[in-house]
Amino acid sequence: MTAEQSQKGGQGSKQVQIAGDYIVNVGITEERAQEISIATARRVVEEFAVESHQILEARVEELDQRVIKNLSNADALDSFADPAFIRSYRKAQEGAASSERPSDYDMLAALLTDRAKNPRERPRIVGIDGAIDIVDRVDAEALRALTVCNAVAQWTPTGSVVGQGLQLLDSIFASLIDGPLPEGTDWLDHLDALNAVRRNTLGGMKTMEQFYGEQLVGYIAPGVTAEAIPQFVGAELAEEPWPVLVVPHELKQGYFRTGVTSVVELEKVLRAAGKPDAYVQTVMSRAASEFGLGQQDDAARAELMTRIRALSNFGLVADWWDRNAENGYYITPIGRSLARANAFRLDTGNRLPRE
Known part of the structure; x- marks a missing residue:
């Protein structure tokens, strides 16, 4: 590159000098x-026998329509200018061509949308691309079980009211359980073969009572009677x-009890209210010492499970989970x-957070 540049142009011309790469991004339309x-x-279609082209084209078109609609809604059509995305997109088209299930086209479109929203998060991309590769091969019951297990691990209510939190989970499971849940271990072996889970034959899983006792520890704190509720924050904030x-x-x-599901949620609430560090730490300390936040009351935990099992969908998941608790695994x-x-x-009601 020379240190200086010069150019000449006629009357009415537009001149631009560039030192380095010049990239023009005009955007991708539908x-x-x-x-x-x-x-x-x-x-993709040309790689298959001529006799199958018509049905394969129809399948791929089903996927294409879903993907373009999703990316347009997400303002992410420019992903079609990214070679890495196109590579994933071609894999998805190959998967669609190999599958007769319309649900697979929806899943592939969802995976590609997730891929478009996270173009540089390589660990996440590895998972997405791996999932694209196996959509057309995963068994429906095994996928249903995997979806439920991941939902249990990933999503918990944050609201203060126990009844509302459990009803929310029940409605989520109602949408995710679109058929029977598998028994035995064949479904885990199948998912292990597809690298969707890793079997752990040396140990089992926590029971549902143990798991939700930890996840919803704020719901089952010992609490205090009305007479013991503190009136002031205390310490340096004695008048607060x-x-x-x-x-x-x-x-x-x-x-x-304190109206939160966990210690972490309490800190989020206080910081969202703009409270200073000293205030936050004092309130959190007193919530633990006065209300028992972070501790589990045995009677409250037992009552929590009674209410969970009384719910039609959440109870079904809890019973199924406990029947299979001896089968250890983790989701990849x-x-x-x-x-x-x-x-x-499956979440047509948009109850689940997309981020």
Whole structure:
């Protein structure tokens, strides 16, 4: 590169000097995205026998329509200009061409949308691309079980009211359980073969009572009677009124607790309210010492499970989970991506957070 540049132009001309790369991004329209998808699909279909072209073209077109609609809604059509995305897109078209299940096209479209939103998060991309590779091969019952297990691990309510939190989970499971849940271990072996889970034959899983006892520890804190509710924050903040965080303990009649699901959630609430560090730390300390936040009350935990098992969908999941608790496993990044895509496909009420 020379140190100086010079140029001449006639009257009315536009001149631009560039030192380095010059990139013009005019954006991808839906029409251009359609052209790219057709060109990519043509290459995919040509790899199969001529006799199958008509049905394969129809399947790939089903996927293309879903992907372009999703990316347009997400303002992410420019992903069609990214070679890395096109590579994933072609794999998805190959998967669609190999599958007769319309649900697979929805899942592939969801995975590609997730891929477009996270173009540089390589660990996440590995999981998404791996999930794209196995969509057309995963068994429906195994996928349903994987989706439920991932939902249990990933999503918990944050609201202060026990009944509402459990009803929310029940409604989520109602949408995810679109058929029977498998028994035995064949479904885990199948998912292990697809690298969606890793079997752990040396240990089992926590029971549902143990798991939700930890996840919803705020719901089952020991709590205090009305007479023992603190009036002021205390310590250096002796004149500060205790924050409006105290709610009746739904699982222990006559008691009160802090209206959060966990210690972490309490800190989030206080910081969102703009409270200074000293205030936050003092309130958190007193919530633990006065209300038992972070501790589990045995009677409250038992009552929590009684209410969970009384719910039609959440109770079904709890019973199924406990019957299979001796089968240890963990979900891989591929499995998490696959389960999220299936959950979002089934979550037509948009109850699940997309981020």
